[in-house]
Amino acid sequence: MSSCTVALSNSPVFSPSSSSSSSSSPRLAWLNKPRDRIRALAGGEPSPLLKRKRPARLDIPVVAVTEREVAAVPEVAEVEGDGYSVCCKRGRKDVMEDRFSAVLHQNQAFFGVFDGHGGASAAEFAAENLEKKIINELEKSDEIEAAVKGGYLATDAEFLNKDVRGGACCVTALIKNGNLVASNAGDCRAVVSRGGAAEALTSDHRPGHREDERERIEKLGGFVERRNGVWRVLGSLAVSRSIGDRYLKQWITAEPETRVIKLEPDHEFLILASDGLWDKVNDQEAVDIARPLCIGVEKPQPLAACRKLVDLSVSRGSADDISVMIVHLDRFC
Template identity: 40%
Template sequence: MIFDNLKKGSVAAEGGILSKNAPVDRKIGEIEFNGEGRKRMRLRRVRPVVEADSGGGMTVLSDYDAGLKKKRSEILMENETLPSSGGHETHRRAFGLTSVIGRRREMEDAAAAELGFLRGGGRRYDFFGVYDGHGGCRVAQACGEIFHKLVGKIAEEQSGGWDNKNNVIDWEKVMAAGFEKMDEEVNKAGEEVATTGSTAVVAVVGDEEVVVANCGDSRAVISRGGVAVQLSDDHKPNRPDELERIENSGGKVINWNGQRILGVLATSRSIGDEYLKPYVIAEPEVKIANRTALDEFLILASDGLWDVVSNELACQVARRCLNGELRATASNPKFSEVDDSSSTGWSRASEAAACLTELAIGRGSSDNISVIVVELKQSSSV
């Protein structure tokens, strides 16, 4: 099986969008998921407890929950120590992840972070994804749970084995196949799910490259040498090339509270939305950026952030947080005083994700807000 079964009432390890007591009413692939979004969620801080394994690396044993609570929202963040490609030194990939309901009545976003989701041949890749559902939480939930597994399996098959360190992964083909497979799994789930969908912006971070694939209007931005560089282009129905594609396929874009396909959907690409095909497609745009010494951090976020915060402002705020100059008001003082150089210290990337979320809410965002901040500077050995 490609996917692990999800038990009824389980809560996702990252992303936190499955209700503990919500009914399970539909399957996608090998998983069951809830038919309702979370209406009441909690704020929690997570710190992994790590222990050296027999290979000289570090293994996450358990999470530390500080027990912070906040009505109708959830913030989940992590800072993990991982084996380096050499297998003996260890280094950290610090990231922060937030996913909150904001001013919406239902939570339709999901987010995922899978460190070391793909390893072999002396290489290691981390996966990050933000999914903005519409018409319900079903498709976003499914993406958060299984998308990284699909991409990892396809990459392993396409690489032809990891014994040869010179194997090159064709990430454009891998991502295209991953989005196609995810869309197929969603569309096989039945009529109820066929009327829902989700955007998807995902990033694979390796030692030498950052791969970003986008389908919809969530967005990826990298800060490189102090400059905000957008790595994905929003798929809007009024984007000239998207409008031409939609009309050539027989569709119409109607101004109904904004430009929408058939007056319904405000994004021109998504996973799911079978009833709007072929006007809405699940084909991603993929960009591969070689890692440089100037790379600072990567931001992935749903339009709940980007609708009210510019790329430049988001990078300015994140940079100040990573430099220790700015903290989120919801921060736990116990973690705020921890030296970030410690392998079990509270990641400043966590503060950056929380600050960006608070900024979006303060600027009047009316949508769910999901943000991931990934540090890209040279990882420190521990």
């Protein structure tokens, strides 16, 4: 068994859009403190303060970061493993909030990319624990989608019990018995190359792009509104699913969406990446750039492909953390 769960601060290898209206949203007596506003939406008693047509911006508390964590994370981290490669680049923040994991057993493999917000704590916790939780669920039942869901929810519950702030978007791939099981919560994405054609295996959970997600939030008494050009849950979080995010948990679920496909010979490679890539590079572009370095060459260079995708996103103006993982599927067929 080979196991590699990577938190970037300890990586082993280093190198230097929608127009939905919020007019139907509930209007409450909004308080001056974010926690009071959330408590009011959750059914608490608001104080009789001045009402506003629009609530003030909801500020999610930020996790305190130690000097060691800041100092230990390089600008770029790269890892090349058995059948997978990863390149991560820190954005303009002083702290890298992305994490990833790769766990290889004799008869199965698990890969994940985790994009933290409000600090790296949730992403690091998910990278270290999500695979274990899913495997625990699989030992109880052979129903793969239920096991993945149970693993995500158990990871979320355990993180919330730690009373640590922040959250993380996740995309994972479990390869078992010739099947590829792709799951996500948030806006990290999985894209597979099938004979050179890109196919997204996940759908981003962004409330401005997913009408079903907006409706789910509104049914729970929340709302979605546009802030600084981005549609956000309660005017704050730009994703509608994640692990963590304690102060929005009534509306932000960790339940993943999962798709299972049977691996075929023309399934070439899988790209798992954070939104730092997908905000600047579309699915087919990513496959077109990576494929010449991965397929039909005497010496594949998947790490170079990861690096090239990261560089392209940066050249197009990305200021976010960017994590790109490429998994060679023929290694697992």
